[in-house]
Amino acid sequence: MTAENIIWKDRFADRARRMNASEIRELLKLLDQPDIISFAGGIPDPALFPAVAIGEAYRSILSDPVRAAQALQYSVSEGYLPLRRWIAGHMAERGVPCDERNIMITAGSQQGLDFIGKLFLSRGDTALVTAPTYLGALQAFNPYEPHYDTLMPEGGNRTPESYRDQAAARGGRVGLAYLVADFANPSGETVSLVAREGLLDLADALGTVVVEDAAYSALRYDGVEVPALLALDVARSGGIERTRTLYCGTFSKTLAPALRVGWVCGASAVIAKLVLAKQAADLHCATINQMVMHQVAEGGFAAQVARNRDAYRERRDAMLAALARHMPEGVSWTRPEGGMFVWVTLPEAVDGAALLARSIEECRVAFVPGGAFYGEGRQDNKLRLSYSLSSPEQIEAGIGRLASLVARMVAGN
Amino acid sequence: MTAENIIWKDRFADRARRMNASEIRELLKLLDQPDIISFAGGIPDPALFPAVAIGEAYRSILSDPVRAAQALQYSVSEGYLPLRRWIAGHMAERGVPCDERNIMITAGSQQGLDFIGKLFLSRGDTALVTAPTYLGALQAFNPYEPHYDTLMPEGGNRTPESYRDQAAARGGRVGLAYLVADFANPSGETVSLVAREGLLDLADALGTVVVEDAAYSALRYDGVEVPALLALDVARSGGIERTRTLYCGTFSKTLAPALRVGWVCGASAVIAKLVLAKQAADLHCATINQMVMHQVAEGGFAAQVARNRDAYRERRDAMLAALARHMPEGVSWTRPEGGMFVWVTLPEAVDGAALLARSIEECRVAFVPGGAFYGEGRQDNKLRLSYSLSSPEQIEAGIGRLASLVARMVAGN
Numbered sequence: 001m002t003a004e005n006i007i008w009k010d011r012f013a014d015r016a017r018r019m020n021a022s023e024i025r026e027l028l029k030l031l032d033q034p035d036i037i038s039f040a041g042g043i044p045d046p047a048l049f050p051a052v053a054i055g056e057a058y059r060s061i062l063s064d065p066v067r068a069a070q071a072l073q074y075s076v077s078e079g080y081l082p083l084r085r086w087i088a089g090h091m092a093e094r095g096v097p098c099d100e101r102n103i104m105i106t107a108g109s110q111q112g113l114d115f116i117g118k119l120f121l122s123r124g125d126t127a128l129v130t131a132p133t134y135l136g137a138l139q140a141f142n143p144y145e146p147h148y149d150t151l152m153p154e155g156g157n158r159t160p161e162s163y164r165d166q167a168a169a170r171g172g173r174v175g176l177a178y179l180v181a182d183f184a185n186p187s188g189e190t191v192s193l194v195a196r197e198g199l200l201d202l203a204d205a206l207g208t209v210v211v212e213d214a215a216y217s218a219l220r221y222d223g224v225e226v227p228a229l230l231a232l233d234v235a236r237s238g239g240i241e242r243t244r245t246l247y248c249g250t251f252s253k254t255l256a257p258a259l260r261v262g263w264v265c266g267a268s269a270v271i272a273k274l275v276l277a278k279q280a281a282d283l284h285c286a287t288i289n290q291m292v293m294h295q296v297a298e299g300g301f302a303a304q305v306a307r308n309r310d311a312y313r314e315r316r317d318a319m320l321a322a323l324a325r326h327m328p329e330g331v332s333w334t335r336p337e338g339g340m341f342v343w344v345t346l347p348e349a350v351d352g353a354a355l356l357a358r359s360i361e362e363c364r365v366a367f368v369p370g371g372a373f374y375g376e377g378r379q380d381n382k383l384r385l386s387y388s389l390s391s392p393e394q395i396e397a398g399i400g401r402l403a404s405l406v407a408r409m410v411a412g413n
Numbered sequence: 414m415t416a417e418n419i420i421w422k423d424r425f426a427d428r429a430r431r432m433n434a435s436e437i438r439e440l441l442k443l444l445d446q447p448d449i450i451s452f453a454g455g456i457p458d459p460a461l462f463p464a465v466a467i468g469e470a471y472r473s474i475l476s477d478p479v480r481a482a483q484a485l486q487y488s489v490s491e492g493y494l495p496l497r498r499w500i501a502g503h504m505a506e507r508g509v510p511c512d513e514r515n516i517m518i519t520a521g522s523q524q525g526l527d528f529i530g531k532l533f534l535s536r537g538d539t540a541l542v543t544a545p546t547y548l549g550a551l552q553a554f555n556p557y558e559p560h561y562d563t564l565m566p567e568g569g570n571r572t573p574e575s576y577r578d579q580a581a582a583r584g585g586r587v588g589l590a591y592l593v594a595d596f597a598n599p600s601g602e603t604v605s606l607v608a609r610e611g612l613l614d615l616a617d618a619l620g621t622v623v624v625e626d627a628a629y630s631a632l633r634y635d636g637v638e639v640p641a642l643l644a645l646d647v648a649r650s651g652g653i654e655r656t657r658t659l660y661c662g663t664f665s666k667t668l669a670p671a672l673r674v675g676w677v678c679g680a681s682a683v684i685a686k687l688v689l690a691k692q693a694a695d696l697h698c699a700t701i702n703q704m705v706m707h708q709v710a711e712g713g714f715a716a717q718v719a720r721n722r723d724a725y726r727e728r729r730d731a732m733l734a735a736l737a738r739h740m741p742e743g744v745s746w747t748r749p750e751g752g753m754f755v756w757v758t759l760p761e762a763v764d765g766a767a768l769l770a771r772s773i774e775e776c777r778v779a780f781v782p783g784g785a786f787y788g789e790g791r792q793d794n795k796l797r798l799s800y801s802l803s804s805p806e807q808i809e810a811g812i813g814r815l816a817s818l819v820a821r822m823v824a825g826n
Contacts, residue, residue: 046482054485055475062468069459072467072669107520107695114694118556123536139693143531256485258700280552281527282520286699287671 037398038366039319042185042340042386048311049256050296050304057295061288071288077279078271079105079263080290086297087249091265094217095231096247098240101268104275105285107260109215112248113140115277116176116211116264121146125172128163132343132373132382134185134213137178148375151177153195160205177203178211181229183219183339186373186384190337196229200236203244209270210245216339218254218305221313223337230265241267251293253340254305259289312340318392319385319399326403328410333385340388343370346381350409353380358409363401450811451779455598455753455799461724462669463709463717470708474701484701490692491684492518492676493703499710500662504678507630508644509660511653514681517688518698520673522628525661526553528690529589529624529677534559538585541576545756545786545795547598547626550591561788564590566608573618590616591624594642596632596752599786599797603750609642613649616657622683623658629752631667631718634726636750643678654680664706666753667718672702725753731805732798732812739816741823746798753801756783759794763822766793771822776814 062068078084084100091098106112113136121127121144128151129137138148147170149163167174177199181191191199203210212229227235233243243266250262264274278284296304319342323333330347346352352369359365370382387395475481491497497513504511519525526549534540534557541564542550551561560583562576580587590612594604604612616623625642640648646656656679663675677687691697709717732755736746743760759765765782772778783795800808 043487046486049482049485051475051478051481051485055472055481058471058475059468062464062471065464068464068468069462072462072464072671073459074456074665074670107699110693111695136693136696139689143690143693252487257487258485260695260697260699276552277556280523280549280556281694282524282673283549284673286520286673286702289699289702 036360036364036366037390037394037401039385039387039390039395039398040366040368041389042368042384043388044253044257044308044340045311045389048308050300051256053296053299054256054259054292057292057299058288060295061291067291071291073287075284075287075290077104077284078275079103079285080287080294083261083290083294083297084263086294087263087265090297090301091230091247091249094228096228096234096240096265098265102240102265102271104264104271104278105290106248106262106264106278107282107285108252108257109213109248109250109262110136110140111260111278111281112246112262112264112274113137113178113211113213115274115281116209116246116248117141117144117146118277119270119273120209121175122172124170125175126163126167126170127175127375128177128208129375130179130184130187131375131377132186132370132379133178133375134180135372137213138375141178146175147172149174150376151179151199153179153191153199155195155198157198157202160202163202164206174206174208176209176211177206178213180213180215182214182217182226183336183341185215185339186341186368186370187343188334188336188339188341189343190223190226193226193232196226196232200229200233200245208244212245212247214247214249216253217249219309219312219340220338221309221316240265241269243267246270251297254301254308255293255296259286259293261285261289261293309338312388314392315387315390315395316342318395319387322396322399323403326400328403328407330410331403331406340386342385342387344383344385346383346406347410348381350406351380352383355383355406355409359402359405363405365398365402365405367402449773449777449779450803450807450814452798452800452803452808452811453779453781454802455781455797456801457666457670457721457753458724458802461721463713464669466709466712467669467672467705470705470712471701473708474704480704484704486700488697488700488703490517490697491688492516492698493700493707496674496703496707496710497676499707500676500678503710503714504643504660504662507641509641509647509653509678511678515653515678515684517677517684517691518703519661519675519677519691520695520698521665521670522626522661522663522675523549523553524673524691524694525659525675525677525687526550526591526624526626528687528694529622529659529661530554530557530559531690532683532686533622534588535585537583538588539576539580539583540588540788541590541621542788543592543597543600544788544790545599545783545792546591546788547593548785550626551788554591559588560585562587563789564592564612566592566604566612568608568611570611570615573615576615577619587619587621589622589624590619591626593626593628595627595630595639596749596754598628598752599754599781599783600756601747601749601752601754602756603636603639606639606645609639609645613642613646613658621657625658625660627660627662629666630662632722632725632753633751634722634729654682656680659683664710667714667721668706668709672699672706674698674702674706722751725801727805728800728803728808729755731808732800735809735812736816739813741816741820743823744816744819753799755798755800757796757798759796759819760823761794763819764793765796768796768819768822772815772818776818778811778815778818780815
């Protein structure tokens with residue numbers, strides 16, 4: 001059999017092309033070139049990782065023979081009980097009273113999206129997503145072959161009937177509604193309280209689940225915290241067991257991504273189904289990493305989050321100031337209250353991908369063009385800029401160079 | 414929304430009941446009761462884990478700031494390059510010349526099965542599996558809604574046309590053929606060289622992939638090693654890029670399961686597709702665990718495997734001797750040359766699940782009844798016994814007690 005003869009499932013061949021993941025991967029490799037100022041990554045700064053505390057946790061667990069035997073052995077699919085209890089306490093602080101039965105540990109929040117897609121999306125169903133939306137969510141849902149329809153939480157949502165009719169016309173039902181409510185990837189925007197309530201109304205009317213991707217929620221730098229969709233759902237429905245929201249959390253942006261520890265919080269009946277999916281997919285998350293995350297979180301989660309906030313706030317401020325200082329007229333951008341991203345809208349004639357090609361060549365600045373971040377339709381005059389990995393000085397220099405190039409392109413040069 | 418109102422995908426509700434995973438989980442909890450002798454688990458003995466080497470690897474990686482930053486950061490979906498190269502060398506020793514492009518790191522071999530199901534099985538397709546087969550493979554494939562047809566590698570395989578026609582009659586095609594070729598879970602049996610070649614012939618005729626689950630392959634205690642299906646495929650097709658076999662390997666049974674590090678080895682074009690599935694599902698395996706596995710494997714994989722073989726060989730011998738000594742006439746069992754399992758056939762009138770209920774109650778011995786290990790049809794007069802976690806003395810005592818009960822049930826008491 002040669003590769004040409006393999007019968008792929010169409011979904012893989014087509015979706016992979018559409019999403020262009022390999023192009024984005026190529027882009028990320030530019031990070032390794034020292035003269036490139038990259039706003040592409042959107043990953044945490046390793047200088048902020050609590051490496052000492054993590055190392056001490058591995059050491060203490062593995063130097064105790066009883067704990068070492070547990071840490072290296074198979075364990076239950078729902079996750080390490082003390083960690084699930086710690087997370088339940090963390091969720092309670094976010095306005096979601098719950099216990100360990102409401103928590104399943106996943107390999108980052110990304111894996112929660114895969115399992116939720118597996119559980120709620122059949123071929124031909126419709127997933128509601130914002131425009132733009134997190135590329136990784138589209139990648140997680142795509143293998144289950146949904147159609148996409150567009151959520152417009154800030155007042156633009158269509159009627160439930162309209163979403164339902166559109167899904168039915170495409171041969172399925174609305175399987176889920178997905179969004180990053182706080183400091184979204186890629187837009188940086190936060191969904192308002194009113195819009196959150198409206199979204200829950202819509203989901204109630206459609207009888208669908210709401211998937212709340214909370215990857216960045218702990219990283220608020222200013223402004224007023226908006227309650228989590230799951231917290232609002234608990235408040236209106238009378239308890240977590242009656243909610244329809246699945247909250248996908250992670251330690252990737254607060255402690256460190258590479259231990260691959262995240263969670264889903266929701267009604268225990270849904271969690272029990274997701275545990276079956278977890279068991280079938282990879283049995284469980286690395287036992288030792290769950291024990292380490294528990295020890296590190298218990299020892300200083302709040303202090304670590306505060307440290308991250310201080311560092312990223314300074315970079316966000318530097319990027320917003322540089323954009324205001326350097327960008328020509330006709331360019332606009334979002335003003336994130338947290339997270340890692342600013343979403344830039346160029347004049348319509350300027351294509352983000354074309355800008356990137358020239359930017360790498362002429363001014364050695366990298367970013368992600370916006371076209372990939374759409375479930376249906378796409379807008380090509382958008383850029384995602386991340387400030388998480390750059391110093392204020394790099395941000396000032398990089399935005400200055402990028403703005404000059406934009407100005408030249410707007411002027412037709 | 415209450416749990417009753419959630420629209421599950423039918424596949425989850427139905428399959429979960431059929432597979433009875435929660436019953437098996439309950440069974441495994443019996444391990445915690447000290448007076449139970451359990452042959453149920455089928456998991457490695459934690460006393461054999463190289464905990465010191467693993468601890469030293471975590472320590473050395475995290476105490477070097479550059480390596481620590483890498484170990485705790487996001488990394489590529491295909492896996493840590495030095496580990497992929499080490500595994501490529503390991504595969505070459507198994508008769509599979511390949512390089513890192515032929516290796517993707519997965520969260521145990523289980524995750525390879527999930528991704529292969531995702532890539533090759535559409536709803537209504539047929540997966541060919543042995544009877545019995547690994548329960549976890551059925552769980553991994555079930556969400557993709559295949560039918561199952563039965564592989565009988567040792568001379569009983571039907572014609573390619575017969576498999577193809579049956580799959581077509583069920584509305585799909587043959588998507589894959591799956592087996593554990595060495596010391597299978599649950600049967601303990603090893604597929605012969607002739608049968609392996611026959612299986613590759615069948616797969617050639619059907620144009621389907623062969624999924625070789627090699628979870629136990631390193632644990633041979635005696636007898637002559639049979640070449641891996643992938644090695645035979647390479648030999649006949651002229652190189653790994655022309656093969657149709659996907660080899661799912663793991664460190665779970667040789668080093669330790671809880672770091673969740675396994676791999677898939679195959680043609681690079683297929684690996685590239687599986688990397689897209691990995692990226693969508695959970696981005697990548699824990700970076701730090703991959704680095705640790707690399708260091709531990711490089712430092713002493715062969716010695717660790719030899720240590721495991723010696724320990725498990727003694728237990729296998731004890732179990733086969735105890736079965737021969739104690740079991741009444743009319744009971745037969747397999748004689749594994751490696752791995753962790755013996756598969757027992759009771760007289761037809763004796764139901765394995767009924768035996769388990771009485772065994773727990775009357776003689777405090779646990780095992781897994783065989784009925785769950787079938788893709789279609791099922792045989793209920795079977796037991797899976799694992800010797801991996803018990804001492805020779807426990808094995809002698811437990812099999813003695815179990816055999817007495819079987820004798821009483823055969824006699825109608």
